[in-house]
Amino acid sequence: METLHLGLDDTDSPYGGCTTHAAWRILRELDCDPPEPPSLVRLNPTVPWKTRGNGALALRLRVEDAEGAFEETVSVIEGLRRPGSDTGIVGCREDPRDEEWAEGLYRKGVTSVLERKDVAPLIGNTSMVESFGGGRGLLGASAALAWSPGDSTYELLAYRDGAREVDDASIRDAAAVKGVWDTLDPDGSPVCVPSTPCPVLLGLRGDSEEAVLEAWSRVKTDSVEGFCVFRTNQGTDDHVVNGSMGSLKPRRSYRVTGTVSGPPRTIEGGHVFFNLEGPGGAVDCAAYEPTKGFRDVVRGLREGDRLTVYGSYRESGGGTVNLERLEVLSLNRSELVNPTCPGCGRSMESAGRNQGYRCRRCGTRADSKTELKVKRELEEGFHEVPPSARRHLSKPLRRF
Ligand SMILES: [Zn+2]
16 A cells, blocks of 8 residues: 545636535545545635635545556546636655645745745656646645644535535534534524535534534534545634734735724725734724624724734735734723813813913913823724634634
8 A cells, every 4th residue: 555645726616616525525436545634725815816715635545556546536636627727636655744845835825825836846756746727726736735734623514415405503503512613603693504606515613523523413404415524724823924014915914013093984885994003104904894793893993002913915005904803902091181270170272382281261271181091892802803704714712
């Protein structure tokens, strides 16, 4: 027996299909005794050409003949892949995770934009390479093979046989399993059942294989083709890098600290923005309408609040961070107002630039404004978007 390390990316298109489904079919159709769960590796979520979720797959198979298994894989994929997809399939006998370039390749794939030269050490050293369309999938397939699960989570994906019919009450039962998360939104609506035309019936995410299997055992449905548990980098924040104001680049996701420099503003469509200032510049931060109740957190911010924000950066509109989460480091609890005259009880007025304040009635003077305590509804600490608006890679607060 030999081990075949198999990377797979982009068999889907915006019109349907799903690379995880193709991976599951390969595991089912090949006689392959996998020594570990398949890896579902989410890559940079901000690249413009991604289909849903930018996920690539890595499978480890124990087979009689690696070349033969690779050929079989290619024919399974040819039967499943959607026209227009940039499918990439890479196979190798040595584990790419043992190579010194592996960590760098994965990091670049999840935080930045891969180029052909980045994957040359891998695909230049194996004869098992197949691509369709533009072959961009070779980049993702290679990055998936390079991922070593350190911090990782699990997702059980069930595939549908016909319509998506799942008993709602049973999903709530499944969501109650300890160690399972992002199954329901705060309003109780299920977010684990997609509405896209893909073959996925539902996805259950959790901390362990046992947890997602236990949740799955509680789901009542008649429309299952099968299911598969993947080990994934979902919910790890691997896409986030430390950023500093003024040097943010588009198509990257950052953690940036600054101070709110003005009141939040809600624009048409219900999107909420505020400006964050730091050493080196300022950036707009956005909580879009689909982030629902998270926008109330953002509306509760005040000038002077210190925050760390997490999200992807876009250049449009002078630079905007699309918020996934924020941490309130400190709240500005004071407001400076004109002093009150101790004699008349009236608000004093400015006596001129750098002249302090003066009561118009009695002439009493004061040097500076008075500091008032402001009661804040918002709490210090982390606040996150709801599961329905969360990126696959974004770390839920329950994992912090
Ligand atoms: Zn007075």
